[in-house]
Amino acid sequence: MTFKFRVIVMPRRDLLDPQGRAVASVLRDMGIKVGEVRIGKSVEVEVKANSEEEAMEIVKKMADEVLSNPIIEDYTVQEL
C-alpha cells in the first residue's frame, strides 16, 4: 500500500532564521503588518509499506536521517 505524508522541517525555535527575517522585512516595507516569519521546508513523500504504522515509522526514520538536521531543525509529520 502507498501512504502519503507531508514533513514540515523548520529551523529550531531557539535559532535565528535569517531567511525569515529578510522576508519579514520585505513584507513590512510593503506595508503588511507581520510579526515573526519563519521559513522551512515542506516535503511531500509517498511511502510504500504494509500498514499505516509501518509507513509512519519509515517517514520518521527518513525525516531524522535525511530530511532534517536535528541540531538546527525540528520536524512535524502530517498524513495526507
Add this chain to the structure above:
Amino acid sequence: MTFKFRVIVMPRRDLLDPQGRAVASVLRDMGIKVGEVRIGKSVEVEVKANSEEEAMEIVKKMADEVLSNPIIEDYTVQEL
C-alpha cells in the same frame, strides 16, 4: 489581534522537481521504498489584523505576491 498561519508553497504538479527527485534517489539507495517526493517551502507567519477574515486576505496577498511564484508554484494556507 495576531493570527498565525502556515503557507505551504510547492512546485506545480505539472513541473519536474529536481530536488525532490534527488532526495527520492537518496532514499531508494538507503533501501527505503518511496514513490514520488516533492520539495517545497513552509512559511510560518504571524499577521496583525482586526479579524480572521482580514488576516486571511493579507496572507493570500503575501502568498501571491511575495512567498510564491505562481508560474511555477502552488500554495495552500493552514491556520495554526
